[in-house]
Amino acid sequence: MKLSNYFLPVLKESPSEAEIVSHKLMLRSGMISQSSSGIYSWLPLGLKVLKKIENIVRDEQNKAGVNEILMPTIQPADLWKESGRYEDYGKEMLRINDRQEREMLYGPTNEEQITDIFRRNVKSYKELPMLLYHIQWKFRDELRPRFGVMRGREFLMKDAYSFDINAASSEDTYNRFFICYLKTFARLGLKAIPMAADTGPIGGDLSHEFIIISNTGESDIYFDNNILNEGNKISDISYDDDLNSIVEKFKSYYSASDEKHDKARFDEIVQKEKQMNSKGIEVGHIFHFGTKYSNSMKANVLDSDGKEKTVHMGSYGIGISRLVGAIIESSHDESGIIWPDAVSPFRLGIINLKTKDDEVSSIANKVYNQINDKSEVLFDDKNDNAGVKFSRMDLIGLPNQIIIGSKAVSEGIVEYKNRKSRETEFINLDKLGELLKEMNV
Numbered sequence: 001m002k003l004s005n006y007f008l009p010v011l012k013e014s015p016s017e018a019e020i021v022s023h024k025l026m027l028r029s030g031m032i033s034q035s036s037s038g039i040y041s042w043l044p045l046g047l048k049v050l051k052k053i054e055n056i057v058r059d060e061q062n063k064a065g066v067n068e069i070l071m072p073t074i075q076p077a078d079l080w081k082e083s084g085r086y087e088d089y090g091k092e093m094l095r096i097n098d099r100q101e102r103e104m105l106y107g108p109t110n111e112e113q114i115t116d117i118f119r120r121n122v123k124s125y126k127e128l129p130m131l132l133y134h135i136q137w138k139f140r141d142e143l144r145p146r147f148g149v150m151r152g153r154e155f156l157m158k159d160a161y162s163f164d165i166n167a168a169s170s171e172d173t174y175n176r177f178f179i180c181y182l183k184t185f186a187r188l189g190l191k192a193i194p195m196a197a198d199t200g201p202i203g204g205d206l207s208h209e210f211i212i213i214s215n216t217g218e219s220d221i222y223f224d225n226n227i228l229n230e231g232n233k234i235s236d237i238s239y240d241d242d243l244n245s246i247v248e249k250f251k252s253y254y255s256a257s258d259e260k261h262d263k264a265r266f267d268e269i270v271q272k273e274k275q276m277n278s279k280g281i282e283v284g285h286i287f288h289f290g291t292k293y294s295n296s297m298k299a300n301v302l303d304s305d306g307k308e309k310t311v312h313m314g315s316y317g318i319g320i321s322r323l324v325g326a327i328i329e330s331s332h333d334e335s336g337i338i339w340p341d342a343v344s345p346f347r348l349g350i351i352n353l354k355t356k357d358d359e360v361s362s363i364a365n366k367v368y369n370q371i372n373d374k375s376e377v378l379f380d381d382k383n384d385n386a387g388v389k390f391s392r393m394d395l396i397g398l399p400n401q402i403i404i405g406s407k408a409v410s411e412g413i414v415e416y417k418n419r420k421s422r423e424t425e426f427i428n429l430d431k432l433g434e435l436l437k438e439m440n441v
């Protein structure tokens, strides 16, 4: 992509309404544009990152054997009256009447909708466990939308739902998602700590939040530092392994956010020097609630003994749009964003420093065309001065940069810059291919 042709409305100044660094950087780098409080449009750069995160989340759900579906954003109120949550959900739910005066709502979550799909279509224990997910926009009329996409009113969530014949099997499914979540966050370049959690309006008695450490997070977290090393080999775990014992190992460490924190127990089981206390961002949340919805909504199947059984359920959320902000919170410096490879909007940025020089431009164009065939590249071919070009490229955070100036003509060399380490090296034009291969571009 040529920058002259790309919609990248970067801002020089930090917008005054943004309180935290990820919100500032997302606005400054032209990733999002506010529509109204807590509601954003996604511009090309932001949308690219959102899609990359979405695809990693999708891939890991598919690998765990979860079926992708797509449910609507607008739901009938009747389903929520059946489960008893229509009144309970209160002002956070956006309620709408259609032209026939039927009560509808913009979905804040989908337990009711999915239970309805399940009870209409699944009749036998033979089809269980059944695991389903979708990636869809949600609306919650948050009292205090803030921090940009971190606490939005409209936000993109991956929500999955599971149906099992009994509690034991349902807990195995819960553990499967637990592992799937650790794999997903690791692939996104994040260290997410699972923490026992309260269940709030979703309900149930077993629940874990997945929280990444960040000093701008909304949750206070307390944990045993050893848990951070436990997840190192998570990508090697297969779904055929004994998942329950792996999950038990994680659960054996102390880790809790403020609402569940028990200081006496923390002091009792964690050595003083291993006690960690910081702020964190919740990027995922899993719930096991047994028959809460299946009971009230009569989601039953015939068991092997020919008797009707109420199915056991869980639900599993990942905040996809929140993750864009969360990743920036954990990966930036004073010049801007530093994208982890897996979610970077482009693998490489090329800067033509001398757009008015025909010889330099001809080399820069050639390099761009060669790489652009194989990899995602953003080519800064605009007529700005060098300072503007450097700071813009640093701000948007592409992991690798190639800077092409007059030395390309006089000496046949260009400069390579690693955005994260800020190290630069001159490189012969004929060696560029090799270097980029090493950088995985």
Ligand code: 5CA
Binding pocket: 108, 109, 110, 111, 140, 142, 149, 150, 151, 152, 153, 154, 155, 157, 158, 159, 160, 202, 282, 283, 284, 285, 286, 287, 315, 316, 317, 318, 319, 320, 321, 322
């Ligand atoms: N039905 C369950 C699981 S599918 C559920 O809704 N869980 S949740 O309420 O915990 O939300 C799941 C995830 O969505 C959260 O972990 C968080 O990452 C994200 N999320 C929740 N509220 C918001 C919000 N207002 N803005 C951005 N992301 C949010």
